[in-house]
Amino acid sequence: MQSDIFTYIDPSPFSLMENGPLTGKSVVIQPNMSVRDWPTEAGSAALERYIALEDATVVERLRQAGANIKGSSRMSEMGFGLGGDTGAQALADGIADIVLITDTLGEARVAASTIGAIGFKPSHGIVSRFGLIGLVPSMECYGVLANSLADISDVMRVIAGNDDHDLSMLEGKVPDFDKNYPIEESKGSLAVIQECFDLLSPEDSQDFDKTLKRLNQAGLNIEKFRLADFDLFSKVHKVIGSVEASSAGGKYDGVRYGHRTSSASNWNEMFLKSRGESFGLLVKTYMFQGAYFQFENYKAFENACRIRARLLKEIEGIFNKVDALILPTRRSNIPVDTTLGISKVYDAFLMTLLANVTGSPAISLPGLISRMKNDPGLQIIGPHLGDARLLFIASQLKNIAKRDI
Amino acid sequence: MNYEAVIGLEIHVQLNCSTKMFCDCPNIPGDEPNQNTCPICLWMPGALPQFSQEALEKATLVCLALNCEIQKQSAFDQKVYYYPDLPKGFQLSQAHRPLAKNGWMDIVGEDGNQKKLRIHHIHMEEDVAKLVHEIEGRTPISLVDFNRAGSPLVEIVSEPDMRTPYDAMEFLRRLRTQIRYTGSSEGSMEQGTLRVDANISIRQRGSNELNTKVEVKNMNSIRNVGDAIAYEIKRQTECLKTGEPILLHTRLWDPEKHITTAMRGKFEGPCVPDPSVPHIIISDKWLCHMKSLLPEMPNQKTQRFIKQYGLVHEEAAFMTSERDISEYFEVVVSKKASARTSAHWIATQLLPILKDRNQKIKENPVTPERFAQLLLMLEHDEINTNSAKEVLIRLFDSDRTPEEIVEKFGFKQISDTSEISDLVEKVIADNPSAVANYRKGHEKALGFLIGQAMQASQGKANPKRIQEILMEKLN
Numbered sequence: 001m002q003s004d005i006f007t008y009i010d011p012s013p014f015s016l017m018e019n020g021p022l023t024g025k026s027v028v029i030q031p032n033m034s035v036r037d038w039p040t041e042a043g044s045a046a047l048e049r050y051i052a053l054e055d056a057t058v059v060e061r062l063r064q065a066g067a068n069i070k071g072s073s074r075m076s077e078m079g080f081g082l083g084g085d086t087g088a089q090a091l092a093d094g095i096a097d098i099v100l101i102t103d104t105l106g107e108a109r110v111a112a113s114t115i116g117a118i119g120f121k122p123s124h125g126i127v128s129r130f131g132l133i134g135l136v137p138s139m140e141c142y143g144v145l146a147n148s149l150a151d152i153s154d155v156m157r158v159i160a161g162n163d164d165h166d167l168s169m170l171e172g173k174v175p176d177f178d179k180n181y182p183i184e185e186s187k188g189s190l191a192v193i194q195e196c197f198d199l200l201s202p203e204d205s206q207d208f209d210k211t212l213k214r215l216n217q218a219g220l221n222i223e224k225f226r227l228a229d230f231d232l233f234s235k236v237h238k239v240i241g242s243v244e245a246s247s248a249g250g251k252y253d254g255v256r257y258g259h260r261t262s263s264a265s266n267w268n269e270m271f272l273k274s275r276g277e278s279f280g281l282l283v284k285t286y287m288f289q290g291a292y293f294q295f296e297n298y299k300a301f302e303n304a305c306r307i308r309a310r311l312l313k314e315i316e317g318i319f320n321k322v323d324a325l326i327l328p329t330r331r332s333n334i335p336v337d338t339t340l341g342i343s344k345v346y347d348a349f350l351m352t353l354l355a356n357v358t359g360s361p362a363i364s365l366p367g368l369i370s371r372m373k374n375d376p377g378l379q380i381i382g383p384h385l386g387d388a389r390l391l392f393i394a395s396q397l398k399n400i401a402k403r404d405i
Numbered sequence: 406m407n408y409e410a411v412i413g414l415e416i417h418v419q420l421n422c423s424t425k426m427f428c429d430c431p432n433i434p435g436d437e438p439n440q441n442t443c444p445i446c447l448w449m450p451g452a453l454p455q456f457s458q459e460a461l462e463k464a465t466l467v468c469l470a471l472n473c474e475i476q477k478q479s480a481f482d483q484k485v486y487y488y489p490d491l492p493k494g495f496q497l498s499q500a501h502r503p504l505a506k507n508g509w510m511d512i513v514g515e516d517g518n519q520k521k522l523r524i525h526h527i528h529m530e531e532d533v534a535k536l537v538h539e540i541e542g543r544t545p546i547s548l549v550d551f552n553r554a555g556s557p558l559v560e561i562v563s564e565p566d567m568r569t570p571y572d573a574m575e576f577l578r579r580l581r582t583q584i585r586y587t588g589s590s591e592g593s594m595e596q597g598t599l600r601v602d603a604n605i606s607i608r609q610r611g612s613n614e615l616n617t618k619v620e621v622k623n624m625n626s627i628r629n630v631g632d633a634i635a636y637e638i639k640r641q642t643e644c645l646k647t648g649e650p651i652l653l654h655t656r657l658w659d660p661e662k663h664i665t666t667a668m669r670g671k672f673e674g675p676c677v678p679d680p681s682v683p684h685i686i687i688s689d690k691w692l693c694h695m696k697s698l699l700p701e702m703p704n705q706k707t708q709r710f711i712k713q714y715g716l717v718h719e720e721a722a723f724m725t726s727e728r729d730i731s732e733y734f735e736v737v738v739s740k741k742a743s744a745r746t747s748a749h750w751i752a753t754q755l756l757p758i759l760k761d762r763n764q765k766i767k768e769n770p771v772t773p774e775r776f777a778q779l780l781l782m783l784e785h786d787e788i789n790t791n792s793a794k795e796v797l798i799r800l801f802d803s804d805r806t807p808e809e810i811v812e813k814f815g816f817k818q819i820s821d822t823s824e825i826s827d828l829v830e831k832v833i834a835d836n837p838s839a840v841a842n843y844r845k846g847h848e849k850a851l852g853f854l855i856g857q858a859m860q861a862s863q864g865k866a867n868p869k870r871i872q873e874i875l876m877e878k879l880n
Contacts, residue, residue: 034451042450053444056451133450137680166453167683243677247483250494251448255549267489267547294485294675301677 005086005095007031008039009071020066021154027062028087028096031072032079033142034131035059042133043075046252046278048259056131057163058100058142065158070096076338077280078135080245081345082107083338088115091145098155099145104136105237105345106329106352108143109364110336113329113377116366118394120144120152121352123385124359125170128163135248135283136241137168139356149395152363153177156387175385181392189221190380191322195230199350201333204376207369208328211378215326218400223322227314232307233353234346239293239304240357242342245283246290252278282338282345289342308357315358319383324393327351329364329377351379361387363394408645409610410638412573412603413565413618414630416580417558418590419532419598420463425555426531427454427497427682434535434553446555448493454682460529460557461685463589464504465695467559468527470583470702473508475692479528481682486674489549490533500676503528504559504685510583512575522576523564532556565604565615570631570638577601577627582703586728594626601630607641607651620655621665633658637665706731714744724748729766730756733773740777743784750780754797762801771800779807791864792816819866822874825858828866829874832857843879851875 003009008031017023029035032042034052041047055063062069073090076083079102088111090096101108103121112119121143134140144155157177162169192212197205216222254260254274261273279287293301318325328351330336336348346353355362361382368378380397382390422432428445444452468475480502483495508524534554538547561580567573581599584592591598606618621637624630637656644651656665701709703725710721710731724734730751737747755776759769779800783793788811799810811817819825832854833840839857843850851872858871 040450047450050450052451053449054451130453131451165455167456168453168681244680247485247495247677247679250485250487251450251492253487253489253494255489256447256449256492271487271489294677298675305678 005073005090005093006071007041007074010035010038010069013068013070014063015066015068016063017066020064021158022062022098023066025067025097025151025154026095027067027069027098027100028090029059029069029072029100030075030079030085030087030102032075032102032133033059033072033100034133035069035072038072040072040133042079043077044252044278044280044283045259046249046275047133047257048278050257052131054131057128057165058159059131061159062155067098067158073099073101075101076107077283078133078245078249079104079107079140080135080283080286081105081338081348082111082336083282085111088112088117088145091115091117091147097146098151101143101145102132102134102140103143103352103356104134104140104241105349105356106362107349108145109352109362109377109379110330110349112145113364113366113375114336116375117145117147118149118152118366119329119364119377120146120156120391121355121362122156122160123175123361123387125168126160126174126385126387128159128161128166128169130163130165136244137248138244139237139241139359149391149398153391156391160387170385173385175388177388177391179388181389187221187321187323188219189223189322190215190324190326191223191225191318192326193225193227193230195227196327196351200328200331204328204332204369207376208378211369212326215397215400220400221322222326225318227318229307229311229314230354232311233357234350236304236308236311237353237357238289238342238346239301240308242286242290243293243301244290246287246294249279249283249287254278282342285342312358315354315360316383319386323382324390325354325381327379327381328369329379332374332376355381359384361385361390363390365394365397368397407610408607408642409568410634410641411565411606411608411615411618412567412569412634414561414563414567414573414576415602415604416561416563416577417600417602418467418561418584418592420460420467420557420559420589421591421598422457422459422463422557424457424459426457426460426529426557427555429455430555432556434532434556436552438537438548438550438552441552442554446492447551454497456682456685457557461504462695462698463587464527464529464557464559465687465692466587466589466699467561467584468505468508469696469699470587471508471510471524471527471561471580473505473524473527475505475687475695476503478502478684478686479504480684481529481679482676483679484530484674484676488533489547490536490554492534492551492554495674495677496531496533497679497682498530498560498676499528501678502684508561510576510579512572512579514575515569515571520566520572522566522572525562525564527559527561530558530560532558565606570634573603573634574627574631577630581627582726586700586702588700588728594624594629597625603630603634603637605634605637605641607638607645617651617653619651619653621658622655622668623657623660625660629658629660632663633665636663640665700728703731710734710744714738714748716744716748720745720748720752723752727766733766733769733776736773737777737780740774740781742777742780746780746784747777750776754794758798758801770802771797775800775807782807782811786818786820786867786869787811788816788818789865789867792818816865819862820870822870825862825866825870825874826878828858828861829871829878832861832875833878840879 034056040052073087087099087101091099092115109119161174259278264270334348364377364379430441481497482500484498485495503526505527514520535550581592603621604618606616621633655668657668706725707721710716725731738744839850
C-alpha cells in the first residue's frame with residue numbers, strides 16, 4: 001500500500017526536463033529533505049506541521065534533471081538509525097527507481113542491504129546540505145539507493161557539485177563521475193580490517209571469508225590490515241555525533257514552528273516542556289548525552305576530535321596501499337531497532353560508521369556475500385573524494401561476481 | 406591595608422555593515438519588529454549560514470586600529486545556551502580561534518605617565534534577538550524581535566591592566582576614537598553600538614594574584630563605566646574589610662541610584678566548534694589590502710597637523726579627536742582660512758552650537774566652504790569677532806553665503822577712520838569723568854570708553870581701530 005510507505009504524496013508530480021539525465025525516473029525522498037510547500041516533519045514532533053519554505057538544493061537539481069519526485073517516505077526521528085523507515089521498501093516494491101535516505105550512521109547502506117539493493121554514501125562535502133534537516137552535520141549526508149550502479153552514477157552526477165548556499169562544501173573538489181577508471185590504473189588490491197571478523201557471527205564470518213577468497217581467485221589482492229582502534233570509530237561517532245545533535249537540536253524550541261506545549265507558566269517551562277514532549281526517547285537520550293559532553297565533560301569531546309583526526313590519518317595510510325576497504329555492510333544477526341537505546345543502535349551500524357567518521361565514500365552491494373535473504377551486503381569504502389573510482393571498482397566487483405557465482 | 410583594583414573590560418562593538426553576519430538581511434535592528442528576517446537568521450530547519458565579507462573586513466579594520474595581530478586562521482564556535490533570544494540554541498562566536506590577538510593601546514594615566522594597556526584578543530560574533538517583556542495585562546507575555554539576531558559584532562577583550570576608573574575611561578575614549586576612525590562602527594555607548602562590561606577584582610597592592618572577579622553590566626556611557634567601577638571597588642574593599650566573601654557573579658549598574666545590584670551567577674556556556682561556517686583563512690595579500698584601507702589614525706594625524714598646519718599639540722589633538730572633525734578642519738583650511746583660527750573657531754564656536762542643536766558634525770548645515778568664508782572675512786577685518794559669531798548662528802538656518810548675511814544684516818565692520826573718529830569724539834564728549842580717570846592713569850577707563858564706542862556703532866566698529874583713534878585723541 002502506497003499510503004503505508006508515504007508520509008506525503010505529491011498530488012501533481014512534475015519534471016522540468018524532457019530529455020534530462022533522470023527523465024522518467026521516480027524518486028522517493030524523506031521528509032527531512034525540504035521541498036517547498038511539502039510537510040517536512042523529519043519524523044519528529046519537533047517539526048510538527050512544519051511546511052518547508054524552500055527546495056533543498058538536491059531536490060532542485062533532481063527536478064531540473066527530469067526526475068519525478070513522487071513523495072516522501074516514513075523515517076526514523078531526524079534520520080537517526082532505522083525505525084519504521086519505508087524508503088527502501090519503496091524501491092523494493094518498484095514504486096521508486098531511486099530513493100534518498102540520509103546516511104548518519106550508515107542508514108542508507110544498511111537499508112539497501114536489507115532489500116538486496118545498492119546503497120551509496122558519497123564523500124562528505126560534495127553534495128550540498130542546504131535544505132537538509134540534519135542532526136549530525138559533520139557526519140551525515142544524502143545516501144542514494146537504487147537497483148543499478150548506473151542509476152547511482154546518474155544521480156550523483158546530478159546532485160554533486162558546488163552550491164553557494166552551503167559554504168561548508170569543498171570548493172571545486174567534486175569527483176568526475178563521467179571519467180573512466182581503467183583497471184590497469186588501480187592497485188588491484190582491497191584491504192580487510194582483521195578486527196571486523198571479531199564482530200561477525202560465525203556464519204557471516206564464513207560467508208565473508210569465502211567472498212574474499214573468490215575475489216582473490218579472480219585476481220584481486222586482498223591485503224589484511226590490523227586496526228586495533230577499529231572500535232574507536234563508534235565511540236568517536238557517538239561522542240561527536242551526540243554533541244552535534246545536541247547543538248543542531250537546539251533550534252527546536254517551539255517558538256517559531258513545531259510542537260509547543262499546551263501549558264507553561266514561563267518561557268523556561270515552555271522550552272522544557274515543548275522539547276520534552278517533542279522528541280522521542282532515542283533522540284532525546286542522544287541529545288542529552290551530547291549536552292553532557294558539552295556542559296560536563298568537554299575534555300572527552302576534545303579527545304574524540306583528536307582521535308578522529310588520528311583515525312583519519314590511519315585510514316589515509318591504508319588507502320595509500322590499496323584501492324578500497326572491504327567489509328560487510330551489516331551484521332546479519334544484529335537487529336536494526338531504534339527502540340533499544342543508543343548502544344544497541346550503534347551496535348547495528350558498527351560496519352558502516354567508519355565512512356561517516358572519515359567522510360569517505362562507501363557503497364553496499366547485494367548478492368556478493370550471500371544469495372540468501374539475509375545477505376549482510378558487501379561494503380567497499382574508498383578514500384575521501386574517490387567516489388567515482390569507488391563506483392568503478394564496485395562495477396568490477398559485480399562483474400567478477402557474475403562470472404564466479 | 407592598602408588595596409588596588411584589577412580591571413578588565415569586555416567591549417561589544419556593533420559593526421555598521423549593510424547586512425547581517427550570516428545572511429543578506431538588512432542590518433537595521435530598529436525597523437518594524439521581525440521585518441529584517443529570513444530562514445537563515447530565524448534558523449529555520451535546513452537553513453545554512455552564509456558569511457558576510459563586509460563583516461570580516463570591518464572587523465579586521467577594528468582589529469588593526471587596535472594594534473592586534475590578525476590570525477591567519479580563525480573559526481566560529483557555537484556558544485551554547487538556551488534562551489528565547491537565540492533562535493538556534495547557540496550563538497556563533499569565535500571562542501577558541503579568534504580573529505585577532507595581542508593588541509594594545511597607550512593612554513595617559515591620571516599621574517600624567519603614559520601607560521600601555523593590552524588587549525587579549527578580538528573575536529567576531531553575532532548579536533542575539535531582542536526580547537520585549539510585556540508584564541502588564543492579565544497574562545504577561547514575552548515577545549521576540551529577530552531584527553537584531555545575526556547582526557555583526559566584534560568583542561574586544563582587554564587584559565586586566567587597568568587599575569583605576571580613570572584608566573578604564575581613558576582606555577574606552579581612546580578605543581572609541583580608534584574604532585570610529587575606521588568607519589566600522591558608530592561606537593556609541595548611548596545608542597548601544599558600543600557595550601561595555603567591566604570585570605573588577607581587588608587585591609593587596611603589589612601582589613600579582615588575580616582574585617575572584619565580579620562582572621558589571623548595563624552602563625550606557627563612559628562616565629557610567631567609571632562610576633560603576635568606582636562603586637564596585639568601594640563595595641569590594643568593604644567586603645574585604647568585613648571579611649564578607651566575594652563571589653563570582655554579574656551585577657547590574659543602576660544609573661539612577663548609582664549602585665550595582667547582584668543579577669545572577671556568571672554563566673559560561675560551553676563552546677563547540679561549528680561545522681557549518683567555514684574556517685576563515687587570511688592571506689598575506691588580503692591583509693595587506695586591508696591595511697591599505699585603514700585611514701590615517703589619530704596619533705599620526707595629530708603629528709601631521711602640528712607639522713603641516715603649525716597647530717600646537719592641544720589644538721591638533723582636539724582637531725583629530727574625531728575623524729569627521731579632522732576632515733572638516735582640513736577642508737576649511739584648504740579654503741585658505743588660517744589653520745589656528747579654524748581650529749579655534751571649530752572648537753569654541755562651531756562644535757558647541759552643534760552640541761546645543763544635538764547635531765553631529767556630519768549633519769552640520771554649515772558647509773566647510775561657508776565656514777571658511779566666514780573666517781576669511783574675520784581675518785580680513787571685514788567683520789569683527791562679535792559679528793562673526795552672529796553670522797555663524799545665522800548660517801545654521803540659512804543657505805546664504807556669509808557675505809550675503811553680512812550684507813543683509815549690516816554686520817560689515819566699520820573700519821573707516823572718519824566714521825570711527827566721529828564716534829570716538831562723541832564718546833569722549835559724553836564721558837568726561839572716564840576720560841579724566843584715564844588721564845589720571847586708570848587703564849580700565851580705556852576699556853570702558855572702547856565699549857561705549859562699540860555700543861554706539863551697534864557692535865560693528867573695528868575695536869582695534871577704535872582703540873588706536875581713541876588713544877591718539879586722548880594723548
